[in-house]
Amino acid sequence: xxxxxxxxxxxxxxxxxxxxxxxxxxxxxxxxxxxxxxxxxxxxxxxxxxxxxxxxxxxxxxxxxxxxxxxxxxxxxxxxxxxxxxxxxxxxxxxxxxxxxxxxxxxxxxxxxxxxxxxxxxxxxxxxxxxxxxxxxxxxxxxxxxxxxxxxxxxxxxxxxxxxxxxxxxxxxxxxxxxxxxxxxxxxxxxxxxxxxxxxxxxxxxxxxxxxxxxxxxxxxxxxxxxxxxxxxx
Numbered sequence: 001x002x003x004x005x006x007x008x009x010x011x012x013x014x015x016x017x018x019x020x021x022x023x024x025x026x027x028x029x030x031x032x033x034x035x036x037x038x039x040x041x042x043x044x045x046x047x048x049x050x051x052x053x054x055x056x057x058x059x060x061x062x063x064x065x066x067x068x069x070x071x072x073x074x075x076x077x078x079x080x081x082x083x084x085x086x087x088x089x090x091x092x093x094x095x096x097x098x099x100x101x102x103x104x105x106x107x108x109x110x111x112x113x114x115x116x117x118x119x120x121x122x123x124x125x126x127x128x129x130x131x132x133x134x135x136x137x138x139x140x141x142x143x144x145x146x147x148x149x150x151x152x153x154x155x156x157x158x159x160x161x162x163x164x165x166x167x168x169x170x171x172x173x174x175x176x177x178x179x180x181x182x183x184x185x186x187x188x189x190x191x192x193x194x195x196x197x198x199x200x201x202x203x204x205x206x207x208x209x210x211x212x213x214x215x216x217x218x219x220x221x222x223x224x225x226x227x228x229x230x231x232x233x234x
Contacts, residue, residue, distance in 0.1 A: 001026045001186050002047075002154060007056035009039070009046040009210075016042045016052060017210045024154065029180060029187035031197035034207035035232060040190035043207070044080055044156045048073050061153065074103040077153030083162065085143040089132035093123060093142050096131055100146035108151045116145045119182060120175055137168035141175065148179060155179075156188045161196040173199040194232065206231055 002024040009017035017039050024030050034040050046054040050070045058065045060076055068076075079100075088096050094113055101110030117124040122141045126134065134142065140160055147155055157176070161169045173196055179185055180200075191197040197204065198218055206214040206221075208231045214221065221227060 001028075001061060002188075003057070003059040004047070005057040007043075007046060007054060007058065009042050009052040009054045011042075011052050015210070017046065017054075020056070020207075020210075020212055022205060022212070024186050024188060026186060027180075027184050028203075029185075029189065029201040031201040031204040032188060032190045032207060033192070033194065033197060033204055033232060034190075035192065037209075038207040038231075039210040040207055041083060041158050042210075044158055044188065044190065047156070048078055048080055050080070071103070074150070074152075075106050077105040077108075077151075078156070079103065079147045079150060079152035079154070080156045081140075081143045081147040081158060081160065083158040085139045087131040087134065087139050087142055089130065091131055092127065093129050093131070093134070094127040096142055097123070097145045097149050100149040102150070103152075104150040105153065111149045111151060116149050119148065119179060120145050122171065122175070137164050137172070140164065140168075140172060144172075144175070144179075148183065148185075151183075152185070154186045154188070156190075158190050159192070160189065161191060161193045169193070169196055172196075176200045192232070194228070 004020060004022040007017055007020040032040050042052050045051040048070050097116055104110045120141055123145050126138055189197055189201055203217045204221060205212050213231060214227055
């Protein structure tokens with residue numbers, strides 16, 4: 001579904017990503033681990049042409065993306081739930097979710113609000129609440145709801161567990177796994193929380209200072225305890 005080869009990304013003169021190779025198959029969930037500043041968010045934004053200047057090859061659903069702008073990539077079926085969630089504070093939850101439907105891929109009909117609530121039941125009691133009235137965990141659920149309402153083919157979650165209480169993290173992992181089963185989504189999950197990433201993904205890449213230093217399965221990662229010490233320990 002997604003194939004990335006020799007991807008470099010820049011902010012001005014700052015060279016953030018260096019020679020990234022990355023693949024996601026249809027229906028697969030892949031984690032991208034790394035410390036703060038490793039380049040995880042930059043990678044997701046580069047896929048969407050959402051900020052950094054990118055060089056290299058990005059292919060999505062067999063189409064080589066070159067000059068497509070962010071909105072055009074969204075129309076192809078790519079959706080990002082950003083790290084800071086970006087909930088509109090003065091809109092209701094229902095209105096926040098409905099806005100996401102405008103990015104539906106060409107030829108696709110967005111999910112209804114009822115569909116979204118069936119997939120993410122935590123959003124049901126919140127529909128008439130304003131964005132600024134939500135807790136961090138509620139904001140994250142609404143941000144994911146806004147991401148899936150457009151029926152994306154690839155959903156990218158940037159640090160979804162950050163700052164959430166452990167019980168909310170568990171509920172979020174369950175919700176993501178239900179979405180995988182019901183929607184057949186492909187996922188990229190960037191995380192520092194290894195346990196959460198393990199629960200919601202099939203395999204992983206490890207990023208350090210803009211370079212991939214490991215890629216493989218979770219058992220292969222577990223066989224290398226040095227990786228946590230070198231690249232993930234605070």
